Amino acid sequence: MAETKSKRIRSLSTRYLGFYKNSVLVALIGVVCFFLYANVESYRESGRIMINTWLVTGNIFFLIYLWIRMNRNVHRVEFDDEYLYVIRKDQDLVIPLENIKEIDIKTLGGVYEVELFQAEQLGKKFYFKPSLLYPINYKKKDEMVNVLRRNINAAYQKKQEYVRNSLAS
Numbered sequence: 001m002a003e004t005k006s007k008r009i010r011s012l013s014t015r016y017l018g019f020y021k022n023s024v025l026v027a028l029i030g031v032v033c034f035f036l037y038a039n040v041e042s043y044r045e046s047g048r049i050m051i052n053t054w055l056v057t058g059n060i061f062f063l064i065y066l067w068i069r070m071n072r073n074v075h076r077v078e079f080d081d082e083y084l085y086v087i088r089k090d091q092d093l094v095i096p097l098e099n100i101k102e103i104d105i106k107t108l109g110g111v112y113e114v115e116l117f118q119a120e121q122l123g124k125k126f127y128f129k130p131s132l133l134y135p136i137n138y139k140k141k142d143e144m145v146n147v148l149r150r151n152i153n154a155a156y157q158k159k160q161e162y163v164r165n166s167l168a169s
Helices: 017-046 051-071 136-155
Strands: 076-079 083-087 092-094 100-105 112-122 123-128
Touching: 017 051, 092 112, 100 136
Parallel strands: none
Antiparallel strands: 076 083, 083 092, 100 112, 112 123
């Protein structure tokens, strides 16, 4: 039997994904520490609590919460002709292209959402970021996503072949 060779695996995600997820978080935590220090020093000098500075600090805490919540489901993604590979620290996930419902861009910063027909370990939706400089190099990165979309459409058209003696489940 002749096997068909699939094309090489292409990476969709930026290699600096860890830097993207952690650098903004560290910067926000640094800003919160600065505001906390300024609030404590202001209280020590005047003896009064400045409500507006504590509200700003609370708002930045809320931004940290939103950043963590938004980016906990952003993963490194690669693909070939048949599968989408989600690269994780503990275990990689292989998703057949037939299971992908759609891929849409969700933010101006270039975070894409992958929606699945059947939920996997990550759930029905997960995200990937193709580039740190997305608005600048969007043509190149959007073309890679379009290649993935074409592979998904080709996977929909492919006829499923079953072994004749196998039981249907």
